[in-house]
């Protein structure tokens with residue numbers, strides 16, 4: 001089965017590296033946030049504002065159910081999805097899960113440049129971001145760490161990512 005699922009916190013590089021990996025392996029690439037935006041015809045920010053986070057988590061769960069009927073693709077999943085009940089075991093059944101583990105310091109550095117596009121951190125300054133990353137990571141790490149492969153990803157390259165798949 002050639003299905004690879006990238007998980008990790010916002011800003012861990014899932015979409016960028018996922019797209020590159022899919023190109024290299026000549027597989028389709030999907031991203032849960034983009035698929036939800038397309039299906040709902042709304043941005044993630046709008047979904048959070050108009051429907052709320054709980055409704056967004058339901059959309060994520062339903063989408064994973066749909067994707068589980070297909071194989072042979074690279075998927076990048078939203079940072080909160082693995083922490084929804086039952087989702088890590090579902091993702092592990094669907095394919096090879098890879099946790100892009102980025103340090104809190106590096107996450108904050110990356111996210112501060114891109115906060116406006118992300119509903120959970122919109123308008124936050126560095127201090128607030130540090131608190132959010134630390135609090136959410138504490139809750140999510142135990143889910144992320146159930147991935148089949150865990151990669152230190154502060155400086156992850158496509159080569160290291162693809163090598164980790166071939167030697168698994």
Ligand code: S3P
Pocket residue numbers: 008009010011014033044077078079080081118119120
């Ligand atoms: C979220 C991460 C985002 C997106 C939404 C919520 C989270 O995805 O699903 O803004 O709860 O961490 P990315 O991790 O792809 O940025």
